[in-house]
Amino acid sequence: MAELTYIEAINSALREELARDRGVYVIGEDVALGGPFGATKGLAAEFGERRVVNTPISEGAIMGLATGAAAMGLRPVIEVMFVDFITLAMDQLVNHAAKLHYMSGGQLGIPLTVRVQQGAAGNGGAQHSQSLEAWFIHVPGLKVVMPSNPADAKGLLTAAIRDDSPVICIEHRALYWTRGEVPDGEHTIPIGRAALRRPGKDVTLVATSRMVEVALEVAGTLANEGIEVEVIDPRSLLPLDLDTITASLRKTGRLVIAHEAVEGAGFGAELLAQVQEAAFDYLDAPIARVGAPFAPVPASPVLEQAFVPGAERLAGAVRKVVLGA
């Protein structure tokens, strides 16, 4: 075990996969310089600019180029600097990368990995702060993972690179400099397996990405009030490990879902529907969702803070589900 930051864990996954498989290429804006946050630092020096490829500012063509190269058998890992810029690449991602395997009747494989970071942190405003994971889980053919800590950042990214389908690995910018233990050497986490972060018997709290940290804080606070919160991190939104969640509900009978994205038509809405179909009988209370309000992300520090779902709001929602008040 070594203690790494989230961004170092990503860097180490990329380094190991570049070394392990000659088909792996890292492609994106400024990646040969290390990228704006350092995720690809040192990789060009080690593997050369043939495999760590700086591109023009051309998100649509980068996505399409990587998809075409993946159809040829390469394993491109592209970096889209902010999820907000992936809008320019949605045609190639949604209409091509996601569907080529299906439309070709299974002939073409697209072993593409898209690394992208998102989230509201640092007053970036409405075009640098969104959380857009719900867009991708609406597209059949894409897999979507959201690591919440350094170990998962490494394990999920490694698994994504080795996966034969397109996988979007959504990182959270505010987690980049958080530290955690990461297993030494090869570390993969199967895509589609949730993690139990804290056991508890009174209520299940499913939280994604940065909200896992918030959920654990809330669980600590509520333990002092006699409420035992079980925290589950799905890690992969698609495929989703519903079994782990329903097994927890069987015990707790109560569910709160937390994500940073706006609540409307978010991952929480989908999970809520799946749970009520699969586990309605286990539920003793209405399910609660906690996300951002339905607005673009404002720039001002006080507005951004009001916008991002925090511990206080989440604790309130959990109390309400448990105590019914």
Place this chain on the structure above:
Amino acid sequence: MTSELNQQEAMELLRTMLLIRRFEEGLIQTQKSGISIGHFHVYIGQECTGAAAIALLEPQDKIATTHRNHGHLLARGADPRRLYAEILGKAAGYNKGKGGTLHATVAGLGFLSTSALVGGAVPLAVGAGFAAKQLGERCVSVGFFGDGVLEEGVFFESLNMASLWKLPVVFMCENNSAGALGQSAGEYPGSTIATKQLIDVVAPFGVPASAVDGGDPRAVRDVTQQALARARNGGGPTFIEARTVRWPGSRPLWPELSTGETDVAFAWEPDRIPMAHRDWFANDGLIRYVRQLFDAKLANTKEILALDATVRADLAKAMRFAIEAPYPDPASALDDVFA
């Protein structure tokens, strides 16, 4: 069609350039003092282009700009107090704190947007040109954007439409990659584009194009005047590449006053320029312009120093206003989602 500036216009241009330089120096110092601003981009070293071009616009003309927008807003007459307030996220800001530095916009001054997506502003500028033509207004739409935009497909789609429909649009490409100064400081690399000349990619679309020294306000003024006249007379769009060298203190996230605060006296006492920054200040459009005014006897050192002092004093007041101004009510985060 060269039009010489009279003394008043020449001094007004200097005032605008100083306003932009001092505004952003103030911003960098405020950020350094611990007040969080978020990542912002400065126009230092590019002031001549925006100041000279925007001075020629008529009140009804429109502007679409980018993440590097402070200079354009100030040149168009934005109130520094409200602009600082917006950047600091205050309720008195032009956008009630919702936009911040990246999206500061003043619709009343003809701004359509400040888009933080590379290329985002260009089709908006073309759209304004389209509307102006439909509405029969004598309005020209000017899109300011960086050289990086020519790497995005939307630029070419927009240029094509503007040319096909002869829209009253000026494509003002501010190429700040003309030198490689910023790169060693970790700035985004220069253009990653196969063409050697940006204007070469425009010619096949039938859009008149010229490249000028973006640090020479007279040169910028001449080509912009021609472009505006062409647009107003139904001649369609023009592409201008204004070339500047990137300021070494410019960083993708946190600009630093790495060349120190600009001393206007560098213009007449070049020996005062610190050795390490000689190259930079020799090319700096602001210092060059001051020297031109001085050499042409349009202003003496006393007048220039007095103007600079006034600008600084006003900006210090503006910054104080912004720092003391209240933050917006948190609940207002949910206002303005729909019209």
